[in-house]
Every structure is written in structure tokens, then in C-alpha cells.
Amino acid sequence: MGDTIDFAVLVRLLRRAAAIVRAHEAELSRLDSFGGDGDHGTTMVRAMGQLEGALDAAAGDAQTTLHEVGWAIMGVDGGATGPLFGSLCMAMSGAAPAEGEIDAPTLANMFDAGLAGVQKNTRAAVGDKTMIDALLPGVRAFAQAARSGGDIAAAFAAAATAARQGAEDTTDMAARFGRAKNVGDKSKGAPDPGATSVALLFQGMHEGLRDDG
Ligand code: ADP
Ligand code: MG
Numbered sequence: 001m002g003d004t005i006d007f008a009v010l011v012r013l014l015r016r017a018a019a020i021v022r023a024h025e026a027e028l029s030r031l032d033s034f035g036g037d038g039d040h041g042t043t044m045v046r047a048m049g050q051l052e053g054a055l056d057a058a059a060g061d062a063q064t065t066l067h068e069v070g071w072a073i074m075g076v077d078g079g080a081t082g083p084l085f086g087s088l089c090m091a092m093s094g095a096a097p098a099e100g101e102i103d104a105p106t107l108a109n110m111f112d113a114g115l116a117g118v119q120k121n122t123r124a125a126v127g128d129k130t131m132i133d134a135l136l137p138g139v140r141a142f143a144q145a146a147r148s149g150g151d152i153a154a155a156f157a158a159a160a161t162a163a164r165q166g167a168e169d170t171t172d173m174a175a176r177f178g179r180a181k182n183v184g185d186k187s188k189g190a191p192d193p194g195a196t197s198v199a200l201l202f203q204g205m206h207e208g209l210r211d212d213g
Helices: 007-023 025-035 039-057 060-074 079-093 104-120 130-149 152-170 178-189 193-210
Strands: none
Touching: 007 025, 007 039, 007 060, 007 193, 025 039, 025 178, 025 193, 039 079, 039 178, 039 193, 060 079, 079 104, 079 193, 104 130, 104 152, 130 152, 130 193, 152 193
């Protein structure tokens, strides 16, 4: 049994990720109200609407589709989210195949490229209380599982767990990037909204993979 996903499954994972973010809109905005301006849920839902629109129009190859998704998300105004999550998808597209199935090492390369794309837009590191705190461990966990021979489901499970842990770990941090930086220590006590979104995206992709519908 070849452990790969085809384009239809990729679309299913992304749609499930969008749905789970949508279901957490109020929670994400609430988290952004501690240190930010309380709009993260609204902005993420707009980004997910752009993602779904691009998937509706998708022609059938991962590379072009992720590029279109990234471009669409990039166009979401309202601050940091559009550029950060848009560049994630745009950069993933560069490592995605133009045709055929996608295996675990290729998915690992795509996530690595996505992380690198985000890191071109921010110097935030783990510990700065941003989406990087969930994205970096999630991507690393995916790669480690995939490159040690794990199947795609195991890699998504590892990534979802690591991203969730990374997001939770931001609770006691003081923000050093983004709007929440302005409130300093007052941002302590709640997890970073962007990191929480990343955890939800990995959870959604993992759930979408298990859902054979
Ligand atoms: P804004 O702060 O512009 O209102 P959002 O509320 O949609 O944007 O998103 C806030 C999230 O974006 C933060 O929780 C953080 O994870 C992420 N973020 C903001 N600025 C940066 C940055 N410079 N580097 C990395 N992540 C950032
Ligand atoms: Mg905000």
C-alpha cells in the first residue's frame, strides 16, 4: 500500500482545517482581545473563506492550487494574518508537485518550505508568543515522523500534538512581536491567538485525513 494522498484528499484536509477554524472564531477573537485588537477570529474566518473560494475554483494540481490559496489569503486585509498565512501557503506551493500523488516526505518538504516562507516575513522565534510557537514544532514533528518512515497519518498526528503543545506553551509568555508586544507582560495568561490558529489547522488536517468520506 503506497502511503500517499491525492489531490482530492489534499482538498479535503484543507476544507476540514477551514471548518475547524471557523468553528473557533469567537474563541480566537477572544484570545486576541487580551493583547491585541480582538479581530483574529474574524480575520482567520475571512482567510478561510478565501481558501475555500480558491479550492472551489481549483483545477486539480497541488502546486497551482496552493499558490492560488496563498495569493487569496495574502489579500485578506486586517493586519498580520493575511501576509503570514498567505506566505505559508504560497511557499508550500513551491515544494508541491504539479501532478500526481503526494507522499509523506513530499508533505514534509512542503511544510518546511511553508515555515521558511513565513520566516522571511518575521524574525519571531519560538518563545516570542506568536504563530511561530506552534508552526515550528508542528512542522518539525511532521518532518521527523515522515523522514523516519512514519506514514502520513502518524506525521499529521505528531504535528497536531506538537502544534497544540506549542500553542499552549505560549500561555505564560510575554509577546515580543505583533500588536500584543505593546502590552508586554499583560499578554501573559492566555495562549497566542495565531499559535492557536496554527494548532487548529494541523488538527483539522489530521481529522480530515482520518475522515475517509
Ligand atoms: P493583527 O495583530 O494585525 O490584528 P491578527 O489579530 O489577525 O492580526 O493576528 C494576530 C496574530 O498574528 C498573533 O497572535 C501572532 O500569532 C501573529 N503575529 C502578529 N505579528 C506577528 C509577527 N511580527 N511575527 C509572527 N507572528 C505575528
Ligand atoms: Mg488582531
